[in-house]
Amino acid sequence: MATPTIETHGLTKTFGSQRGIADLDLQVEPGEIFGFLGPNGAGKSTTIRILMGLYRPSSGTTNVLGLDPLRDVVEIHRRTGYLPGELALYPRMSGRQLLDRFSSARGMGDTRYRDDLVARFDVELDRAMQLLSKGNRQKLGIVLAFMHRPELLVLDEPTSGLDPLLRREFVNLLEETAADGRTVFLSSHDLDEVQRVAHRLAIIKEGRIVVTDTVEGLRRHAPRTMELVFDRAVDLSTLERLDGVEIATEGLRRLRLTITGPLAPVLRAVASLDPVDILSRPADLDELFLTYYRSSDREESRHAV
Numbered sequence: 090m091a092t093p094t095i096e097t098h099g100l101t102k103t104f105g106s107q108r109g110i111a112d113l114d115l116q117v118e119p120g121e122i123f124g125f126l127g128p129n130g131a132g133k134s135t136t137i138r139i140l141m142g143l144y145r146p147s148s149g150t151t152n153v154l155g156l157d158p159l160r161d162v163v164e165i166h167r168r169t170g171y172l173p174g175e176l177a178l179y180p181r182m183s184g185r186q187l188l189d190r191f192s193s194a195r196g197m198g199d200t201r202y203r204d205d206l207v208a209r210f211d212v213e214l215d216r217a218m219q220l221l222s223k224g225n226r227q228k229l230g231i232v233l234a235f236m237h238r239p240e241l242l243v244l245d246e247p248t249s250g251l252d253p254l255l256r257r258e259f260v261n262l263l264e265e266t267a268a269d270g271r272t273v274f275l276s277s278h279d280l281d282e283v284q285r286v287a288h289r290l291a292i293i294k295e296g297r298i299v300v301t302d303t304v305e306g307l308r309r310h311a312p313r314t315m316e317l318v319f320d321r322a323v324d325l326s327t328l329e330r331l332d333g334v335e336i337a338t339e340g341l342r343r344l345r346l347t348i349t350g351p352l353a354p355v356l357r358a359v360a361s362l363d364p365v366d367i368l369s370r371p372a373d374l375d376e377l378f379l380t381y382y383r384s385s386d387r388e389e390s391r392h393a394v
C-alpha cells in the first residue's frame with residue numbers, strides 16, 4: 090500500500106492549561122478527498138496548523154508527504170497548497186501583485202492554469218487586499234492554493250464567504266483535483282458540501298476525533314424515517330418488539346417510524362400490518378451528524394472508527 094499522504098499518531102496540542110487537540114490519529118491516502126468536520130473551537134485549525142508546520146505539537150507524531158512538518162516545513166509548503174482560515178497577507182498589495190509575487194516565488198513560468206482559475210472564480214485583481222470582502226479574499230486564497238497544481242491541498246474552511254454558484258465551482262475544482270490523483274484535506278462546517286465531495290471524513294469534537302468513516306458508511310448508521318397510513322387502527326405490538334425502531338403515532342391511522350436498526354425485519358412487520366400507503370425518507374445524515382455534535386459520550390460514537 091502507498092505511504093499515506095498525511096499520517097498522525099496520538100497528536101496532541103495544549104495551549105497552557107487549555108485543550109487544543111488530544112490524541113488524534115489521522116490517515117489520509119493519496120488521491121483522497123478527506124473532510125474534517127467539527128463545531129467551532131473543535132480543533133480543526135489547530136490540527137491544520139500542525140500539519141503545515143506552523144504549530145509545534147505537545148506530543149504525538151505527524152507525517153505529511155513523508156516529511157516532518159517541523160523539520161521540512163519549506164519542502165512541505167513547496168509541495169502543498171495551503172488555504173488558511175483567515176488570509177492575512179500584505180494588506181496593501183493588490184490581488185495581481187500578490188499572485189505575481191507568489192507565482193515567481195514558486196518559480197511558475199506557465200501561468201495559464203492560474204489565469205484560468207482567476208477567470209473561473211471571477212477574482213478581483215485590482216483592489217488592495219485590505220479593501221476586499223471576505224468572499225473576494227477567499228477567492229484569491231483559492232487561486233493561491235491551487236495555482237501550482239500541488240500534490241496536496243490543505244484547506245481550512247475554503248468555502249466560507251463564497252456564494253452558492255462559486256461553492257459549486259469549488260466542488261468541481263476539488264473533483265478535478267482528486268481525478269488528477271492529488272490529495273485534499275478539507276476542513277468545513279458544511280456537511281452538505283463535505284458529503285458531496287469527500288471520500289472519507291472525520292468528525293472532531295472538543296479536540297478529539299469521534300468518528301472516521303466513508304460517507305456511505307456513515308449513511309448506513311443514519312436514521313431512516315418511514316410514514317405509514319392505514320385504513321383502520323392497527324396493533325403496534327409487532328413493531329414495538331423490533332430493535333432500532335422508534336414509533337410515533339399521528340392519529341389512529343398514521344405511524345411514523347424512525348429506524349436505526351436493520352430494515353428487513355421492519356419491512357416484514359410493516360407488510361403484515363397491510364398499510365394503504367408508505368412514505369420512506371432517505372437516511373438523514375444531518376441528523377446523524379448532529380448526534381455526533383451533541384453527544385457527550387465519545388464511546389457510543391466509535392462504531393466506525
Ligand SMILES: Nc1ncnc2c1ncn2[C@@H]1O[C@H](COP(=O)(O)OP(=O)(O)OP(=O)(O)O)[C@@H](O)[C@H]1O
Binds near residue numbers: 107109110127129174
Ligand atoms: N493560539 C492559541 N492560543 C490559545 N488557545 C488556542 C490557540 N489556538 C487555538 N486555541 C484553542 O484551541 C481550541 C481549538 O481551536 P481551533 O481554532 O483549532 O478550532 P476550530 O475547530 O478551527 O474552530 P472554528 O471552526 O471556530 O474555526 C479552542 O479551544 C481554541 O480556543
